[in-house]
Amino acid sequence: xxxxxxxxxxxxxxxxxxxxxxxxxxxxxxxxxxxxxxxxxxxxxxxxxxxxxxxxxxxxxxxxxxxxxxxxxxxxxxxxxxxxxxxxxxxxxxxxxxxxxxxxxxxxxxxxxxxxxxxxxxxxxxxxxxxxxxxxxxxxxxxxxxxxxxxxxxxxxxxxxxxxxxxxxxxxxxxxxxxxxxxxxxxxxxxxxxxxxxxxxxxxxxxxxxxxxxxxxxxxxxxxxxxxxxxxxxxxxxxxxxxxxxxxxxxxxxxxxxxxxxxxxxxxxxxxxxxxxxxxxxxxxxxxxxxxxxxxxxxxxxxxxxxxxxxxxxxxxxxxxxxx
Amino acid sequence: xxxxxxxxxxxxxxxxxxxxxxxxxxxxxxxxxxxxxxxxxxxxxxxxxxxxxxxxxxxxxxxxxxxxxxxxxxxxxxxxxxxxxxxxxxxxxxxxxxxxxxxxxxxxxxxxxxxxxxxxxxxxxxxxxxxxxxxxxxxxxxxxxxxxxxxxxxxxxxxxxxxxxxxxxxxxxxxxxxxxxxxxxxxxxxxxxxxxxxxxxxxxxxxxxxxxxxxxxxxxxxxxxxxxxxxxxxxxxxxxxxxxxxxxxxxxxxxxxxxxxxxxxxxxxxxxxxxxxxxxxxxxxxxxxxxxxxxxxxxxxxxxxxxxxxxxxxxxxxxxxxxxxxxxxxxxxxxxxxxxxxxxxxxxxxxxxxxxxxxxxxxxxxxxxxxxxxxxxxxxxxx
Amino acid sequence: xxxxxxxxxxxxxxxxxxxxxxxxxxxxxxxxxxxxxxxxxxxxxxxxxxxxxxxxxxxxxxxxxxxxxxxxxxxxxxxxxxxxxxxxxxxxxxxxxxxxxxxxxxxxxxxxxxxxxxxxxxxxxxxxxxxxxxxxxxxxxxxxxxxxxxxxxxxxxxxxxxxxxxxxxxxxxxxxxxxxxxxxxxxxxxxxxxxxxxxxxxxxxxxxxxxxxxxxxxxxxxxxxxxxxxxxxxxxxxxxxx
Numbered sequence: 001x002x003x004x005x006x007x008x009x010x011x012x013x014x015x016x017x018x019x020x021x022x023x024x025x026x027x028x029x030x031x032x033x034x035x036x037x038x039x040x041x042x043x044x045x046x047x048x049x050x051x052x053x054x055x056x057x058x059x060x061x062x063x064x065x066x067x068x069x070x071x072x073x074x075x076x077x078x079x080x081x082x083x084x085x086x087x088x089x090x091x092x093x094x095x096x097x098x099x100x101x102x103x104x105x106x107x108x109x110x111x112x113x114x115x116x117x118x119x120x121x122x123x124x125x126x127x128x129x130x131x132x133x134x135x136x137x138x139x140x141x142x143x144x145x146x147x148x149x150x151x152x153x154x155x156x157x158x159x160x161x162x163x164x165x166x167x168x169x170x171x172x173x174x175x176x177x178x179x180x181x182x183x184x185x186x187x188x189x190x191x192x193x194x195x196x197x198x199x200x201x202x203x204x205x206x207x208x209x210x211x212x213x214x215x216x217x218x219x220x221x222x223x224x225x226x227x228x229x230x231x232x233x234x235x236x237x238x239x240x241x242x243x244x245x246x247x248x249x250x251x252x253x254x255x256x257x258x259x260x261x262x263x264x265x266x267x268x269x270x271x272x273x274x275x276x277x278x279x280x281x282x283x284x285x286x287x288x289x290x291x292x293x294x295x296x297x298x299x300x301x302x303x304x305x306x307x308x309x310x311x312x313x314x315x316x317x318x319x320x321x322x323x324x
Numbered sequence: 325x326x327x328x329x330x331x332x333x334x335x336x337x338x339x340x341x342x343x344x345x346x347x348x349x350x351x352x353x354x355x356x357x358x359x360x361x362x363x364x365x366x367x368x369x370x371x372x373x374x375x376x377x378x379x380x381x382x383x384x385x386x387x388x389x390x391x392x393x394x395x396x397x398x399x400x401x402x403x404x405x406x407x408x409x410x411x412x413x414x415x416x417x418x419x420x421x422x423x424x425x426x427x428x429x430x431x432x433x434x435x436x437x438x439x440x441x442x443x444x445x446x447x448x449x450x451x452x453x454x455x456x457x458x459x460x461x462x463x464x465x466x467x468x469x470x471x472x473x474x475x476x477x478x479x480x481x482x483x484x485x486x487x488x489x490x491x492x493x494x495x496x497x498x499x500x501x502x503x504x505x506x507x508x509x510x511x512x513x514x515x516x517x518x519x520x521x522x523x524x525x526x527x528x529x530x531x532x533x534x535x536x537x538x539x540x541x542x543x544x545x546x547x548x549x550x551x552x553x554x555x556x557x558x559x560x561x562x563x564x565x566x567x568x569x570x571x572x573x574x575x576x577x578x579x580x581x582x583x584x585x586x587x588x589x590x591x592x593x594x595x596x597x598x599x600x601x602x603x604x605x606x607x608x609x610x611x612x613x614x615x616x617x618x619x620x621x622x623x624x625x626x627x628x629x630x631x632x633x634x635x636x637x638x639x640x641x642x643x644x645x646x647x648x649x650x651x652x653x654x655x656x657x658x659x660x661x662x663x664x665x666x667x668x669x670x671x672x673x674x675x676x677x678x679x680x681x682x683x684x685x686x687x688x689x690x691x692x693x694x695x696x697x698x699x700x701x702x703x704x705x706x707x
Numbered sequence: 708x709x710x711x712x713x714x715x716x717x718x719x720x721x722x723x724x725x726x727x728x729x730x731x732x733x734x735x736x737x738x739x740x741x742x743x744x745x746x747x748x749x750x751x752x753x754x755x756x757x758x759x760x761x762x763x764x765x766x767x768x769x770x771x772x773x774x775x776x777x778x779x780x781x782x783x784x785x786x787x788x789x790x791x792x793x794x795x796x797x798x799x800x801x802x803x804x805x806x807x808x809x810x811x812x813x814x815x816x817x818x819x820x821x822x823x824x825x826x827x828x829x830x831x832x833x834x835x836x837x838x839x840x841x842x843x844x845x846x847x848x849x850x851x852x853x854x855x856x857x858x859x860x861x862x863x864x865x866x867x868x869x870x871x872x873x874x875x876x877x878x879x880x881x882x883x884x885x886x887x888x889x890x891x892x893x894x895x896x897x898x899x900x901x902x903x904x905x906x907x908x909x910x911x912x913x914x915x916x917x918x919x920x921x922x923x924x925x926x927x928x929x930x931x932x933x934x935x936x937x938x939x940x941x942x943x944x945x946x947x948x949x
Contacts, residue, residue, distance in 0.1 A: 057457055123668065132399045132460055133607065134667050140600065140660030148654045200822065207806045207817045214804040216788040217766055218863070219820040257596070261468045264461040272455075301472045305465060312450045312458075548730060 010284065017291040027172045029290045035178030037286025038185025039247060042240030043263040044270070044278040045192060046233020052209035052273025054226050056121055057128065059135040061237055062260030063142035064109050064116075068238025069157075069245040069255060070150050071108045072101035076158045086158040094160030098246070105238040112142075113234025117227050139257070146253045154252045157245040181243050188236065189279050196275065205229060209273045265308045271321025280319055349615070356618055360520055364513055375629055377516055377584045379621045381577050384523040386605045386617025387530055388573035394612030395534050396566040397546030398452070401599055402463030405470045406444065406571040408594035410436040410578025412474065412481060415588040418489035420480075425492050429583075436575045444571035448564035459567075467599065474590040486589025491515070495583060519580045526573055530614060533569060542566050604659055607666045610673025619674050624659075631655050717780070719744045719871055719901045720765070725774035727757075727764045734760045735771070736925040742871065742918075747893075747902040749916035749933065751909075751947060757925040758905040759801050762875045765903075766798045767791040778871070793820060797864025801875040801905075803856045807849030811840055811859055814848050818863035826866055833862045836892045854885035858892070871901045878908040890914055909947065913937050921946050 018026050047061050076097055080086040085097040120138045124130040163177045196202035208215040208222050216222050237256075244259065245251045266285050270277025285304050293300035311318065330338070363376040389403045410433070417432030418424040447466060451458035474481045481487065490496060494514045501509035533539050545552040545559045553559050582588050591597070605624050609616025635653070670677050718741035727735040735757050742748040750758045763769045765776055767788035776784040783791050792798060806814055815833070819826040834841035837858040843851060848859060857877050864872050877893075878886045890911055893902070897915070906912040912919070912933075919936050921929035923946055936942065 057460065120664070128457055129393070129397060129399055130667060130671065132457075133603070134664060136603065137660055137663040137667060140663065141657060144654045144657035144660055148657065152653075200816075203809070203813055203817050207809060207813075210806045210808055211804060213768055213788075214800065214806070215817070217768060217792060217798045217800065217804070218818050219789050219792045219867075220817075221787070221789045258468075261465050265465055268458060268461060298476055301469055305469050308462070308465065309450060316453060 007280075014287055014291075017295065020295055024172045025294065028174070029294055030287065031174055031178050031182070033287035033290035034283060035181040035185075035247065035286070036289065037283035038181050039240050039244050040259065040262045040266055040286060041185055041279050041282035042188060042236050042243065043259050044266040044282055045188070045275055046229075046236040047263050048267045048270065048273055048275060048278045049205070049209070049229050050226075050233050051267070053205060053222075053229050054125070054212070055128070056125075056131055057135070058116075058121070058230075058233075059132060059260070060116055060120070060138040060142060061233070061263070062256030062258075063139045063146075064112055064234045064256070065237040065241040065244075065259050066143060066146055066251075066253060066256035067112060068105035068109050068241030069251045070146055070241075071238070072105040072242030073155065073157050073245055073251045074150075075101045075104045080158045086160045089161055091162050094162040097158075097160050098163070098242075102239055102242050105242045106235040109234040109238030110231045113231040114227060116234070117230040121230070122223075143253055143256070150251075150253070152253060154250050157249050157251055159246050159249055163246065177247060181247060184239075184243065188239070189275070192275055201225065201228070262304070265304050267318075268308055269311050269318055271315075271318030274318070274320035277318055277320030353615060353618075357520075357524065361517075364516055365507060370512075371629070373512070373516060374584075375625060377519055378581075379618075379625050380520055380523045381581050381584065382601070382605060382621035382625060383617040384526045384530075385574055385577045386602060386609060386620050387527060387614050388570045388577065389602050389606055390609075390611060390614055390617060391530055391534060391573070392567050392570040393606060394614075395539060395546065396542045396563055396570075398563055398567060399460040400463045400567060400570075401460060402444075402447065402467045403570070403574055403602055404596075404598035405463070405467040405594060406440045406574040407578040407581070407598065408470065408474070408588075408590075409440045409443070410575035410580075411582045411588040411593040412436070412487070412578075413439060413575070414579035414582045415487040415489045416480070418491065419487050423492075424490055429492060429495075433576060433579045436579055437572050440571045440575040441568055444568040445564055448560070448567050452560040452563045452567075467594070467596075471590055471594045471596075474594055482589070484589060484591075486587060486592070488587050489582065491583060491586065497586075515583055519584055522576065522580055526576065527614075530573065534614065538562065538565065600656075604663055606673075607663055608673055610676035610679075611671070613673065613675040613679070616673050616675040717744075718742055719779060720903065721775075721777040721780075722761070722765065723775040723777075725761065725764060725776065726772045727760055727769050728772055729760065729769065734925055735764065735774075737927070738774075738922060738925065739927045740920045740930065742901055742903045744901055745898075746917040747897055747904055747915045748918045748920065749912045750903065750905045750920050750922060751912060751936075752922035753947065754907075756922040758922055759875055760925075761922065762798075762800075762873050762903070762905060765791075766796065766873060795868070795870040797867060797869040797872045797900075799860045799864045799872065799874040799877065801879065803860040805848045805851075805856050805859050805863070807847065809848055810845050811848055811851070812844045814859055814863055815840075815866055818866045820867050825868060829866055829868070833865055836865075836895060837862055854881050854888065857881060857885075857889065861889075861892070861896075865896065865900070869900060871903065872896075873903050875905045876907060877904075878906060878911050886911055909943075 017029070021029075043061065043065055047058060050056055050058050050061075076086060079097050079100060083093075085093045088094070116135075116138060120134055121131065124134055159177065163180055166173045166175045167179075168174075194202075196206055204215060204220050205225055207218075208220070208225060212222060240259070241256065244255065248255075262285060266278055266281040268281075269284060270279070270281030284307060288303050288307060289300055292303040315321070360376055360380055364373050367373070385403075385407060389400070392398060392400050392403065413436030414429065414432035417428045417435060421428060443466070447462055448459070451462045475483055477483075491511065493499065494501065494511065495518070496511045499511035499514065501514070503509065507513070534543075541552070541557060542562055544555075545557065545562055549559055578593060581593065585592070601624060605617060605620030607620070608623055609618065609620030635655075666673065672680065720740075720742040722738060722740045725735050725738040726733070738757060738761050740748065740750070740761075750761060752758050760769060764771050764784075767783070767786055767790070771784050774784070775782055778791075778794050778796065781794070783794060806817065809817065815830070816822065837855075839855050840859055840862055843855065848856065851859065861872075861874065861877065864874070874893075877889055881889070886908065893904075893915055896902070902915075904912070904915060906915075913936070916933040919930060919933050920927055921942075928946065929942060
């Protein structure tokens with residue numbers, strides 16, 4: 001019950017904006033906020049697991065996100081230019097384009113993730129300062145490679161026709177792509193949760209997050225699991241990258257860095273190592289950002305910082321943090 | 325007092341004092357200072373003077389970052405933000421309250437220092453109490469927030485365009501103080517020596533800081549936080565003190581920077597690039613060396629000044645090659661690779677590596693016995 | 708003092724002149740011991756004598772700087788822990804090391820090195836030894852009492868067909884009545900597995916132990932039969948303060 005109280009209080013806070021706007025605006029903003037939250041969650045989930053399992057703060061996570069976005073962008077561009085899969089009024093082709101972009105981005109990200117883990121992170125296990133420095137160095141390189149390959153400027157991401165525009169449900173305008181993002185986010189969360197709670201690998205990963213030493217003393221090679229988690233986290237970041245590119249209809253080399261800051265705030269709010277905490281934190285950040293951006297546009301960025309500081313004051317280890 | 329009555333610490337300090345003037349380091353530092361002082365007298369080029377002033381400022385800035393990173397062992401991404409606070413505080417104070425006076429200048433510095441001290445204590449209290457790693461994440465978030473604020477609060481900060489304050493009295497561009505020994509005394513020249521003097525004072529203060537009991541406690545915490553905690557130190561209080569000290573120094577330097585370039589915009593004093601430059605400089609010079617910043621700043625700022633020329637050269641040689649052009653445009657890529665290689669292979673930077681090499685060649689009998697468990701790689705293990 | 712070969716069967720575990728550093732501190736400065744098959748060997752010594760460090764070095768969580776560890780004659784020092792324990796060693800660390808957010812059942816399953824039928828068959832035996840674990844099988848391990856957590860930790864090491872159990876201070880912080888339960892359970896396990904036990908509680912140590920090794924300042928200073936130690940008041944007073 002003591003755990004439920006703050007959650008209920010938080011839920012009440014999210015009804016509050018209704019007092020300052022009409023219901024239709026509220027629904028629109030809520031959908032946008034949930035979508036944004038889900039996309040941040042995709043980035044934060046990998047980050048939090050990587051941290052929880054191996055105590056590695058991966059600053060290169062944002063750069064992987066950007067790579068995912070750009071690979072997805074290239075695939076989408078190619079498919080659209082060749083066969084017009086984005087502009088075709090066919091739901092199947094549109095969905096295929098999205099799927100192909102996501103798949104390609106995730107495959108590349110898995111490779112990039114394994115490379116990062118083996119070459120960059122592994123030599124500096126257990127030394128936080130060098131981890132942060134080295135992953136930051138990797139970020140510079142990865143981001144600059146994007147600028148070298150795709151050029152330094154913003155580019156327009158082709159969005160499939162099906163996902164453009166909005167549905168008009170009982171006079172409420174609901175944008176289509178955010179709904180897709182929400183559905184995808186829910187699916188990913190369920191997928192991660194099932195993987196963690198229903199499979200043996202998930203069991204070992206959960207135990208490893210709690211006590212890295214003991215899981216080794218029980219005979220499990222934690223490094224093997226960590227490579228997998230790193231690769232999976234990178235794939236999620238890439239998925240987030242493609243979705244974000246479509247959400248904002250553009251790709252930029254620095255997009256990952258900005259998302260990483262959101263993801264950090266989310267991970268701190270949710271508690272390091274907790275996937276559910278990340279989801280909750282991401283939704284809090286996404287929703288409050290959108291409400292505040294509508295009501296007091298200039299305070300939008302500040303609200304996330306304020307929430308983070310407030311939560312750190314109340315629960316220094318975050319909502320679901322173990323405090324280890 | 326006889327030798328035998330001394331505590332081990334006192335004996336070590338005495339030995340250190342005795343060795344001090346037999347080592348090359350103090351003379352090298354002095355040479356750097358003399359060199360910097362001679363620049364305006366010998367080389368009449370503004371470009372060189374500009375470079376020298378920026379090197380002085382950044383060398384001290386890197387040193388102040390090193391106090392936090394190398395001597396306290398916590399990673400901050402907010403150091404450029406504190407630099408920016410100083411820059412904006414001085415620029416605002418000079419530009420927004422009528423004709424600039426020395427009082428405005430001083431008030432700007434004081435306001436910046438007060439703001440930085442408050443913010444860094446707050447950030448430290450929120451993050452270091454829980455986990456030192458939070459510090460990196462939270463400072464990054466704060467830095468981004470400050471950047472956005474500086475861009476958005478156009479009516480105060482001038483937005484992307486920034487502020488271009490004019491300096492009072494002897495620092496003003498228009499100031500002419502006659503000639504001194506054949507050298508025309510201009511506002512630029514006065515400002516240059518003023519900044520050089522401040523950097524010198526800051527270096528002395530920082531060197532005193534790291535050798536003070538507080539500084540030694542911080543290094544003990546860095547090397548073994550649990551043990552320091554067991555000895556009864558409230559480690560996070562010390563860490564907050566040190567990060568705030570470093571931030572305040574950075575703020576003063578931000579003010580100096582604005583006095584020199586007479587310009588502050590989000591990109592040049594708050595941006596992520598300032599932070600990246602700082603990191604590169606500290607890595608190149610050497611973490612935990614304090615004076616490494618001189619080498620790091622000299623290397624990076626000089627190469628950044630020369631890079632445009634290199635690019636023009638490359639463009640003329642490989643005319644028409646798009647890939648080549650892109651490759652030369654992306655010089656940050658090479659700095660990134662250099663950064664990674666430095667962290668992997670020379671984690672102690674230029675100064676640390678040279679120091680080690682010297683120590684190996686001439687093992688002094690009075691130095692401490694060989695470390696039984698040298699850290700696998702790097703001088704600053706943070707466990 | 709190097710341990711004499713104990714008569715009877717060759718030792719299951721042999722530790723020879725072990726030196727381990729933690730950071731810059733030379734903790735183990737020459738620990739030697741042998742664990743006889745099917746016996747309980749107890750490591751005794753004051754706080755800070757190096758008992759826990761010895762256990763952690765054997766299981767591979769700490770890397771020895773010098774010395775040798777042989778399990779069934781095979782050198783295992785320098786291997787990572789997850790390879791060492793797979794030779795057939797179960798580890799019950801100081802402070803239990805259970806996964807508090809996992810259920811009791813999950814704690815047992817994660818301990819099974821491969822979820823083979825053989826491991827599953829051991830479960831009834833474990834539940835017979837520790838009935839409380841079966842009752843709270845679906846409860847989060849963090850909600851268990853101290854004694855139950857200790858039982859879970861021991862059960863976790865017993866779930867694999869291990870030949871050696873390393874048990875570090877099982878009685879620490881437990882009420883005397885709980886300790887009695889533990890002793891009874893360990894007595895029963897004794898017939899099936901070799902045990903290396905670190906124990907401060909001398910009553911428990913003497914009730915379970917066959918052989919003993921005395922550590923002081925990171926060195927093996929004495930060893931012999933437990934029955935002999937029980938009557939050697941001078942030795943007990945000198946090294947254990949009892």
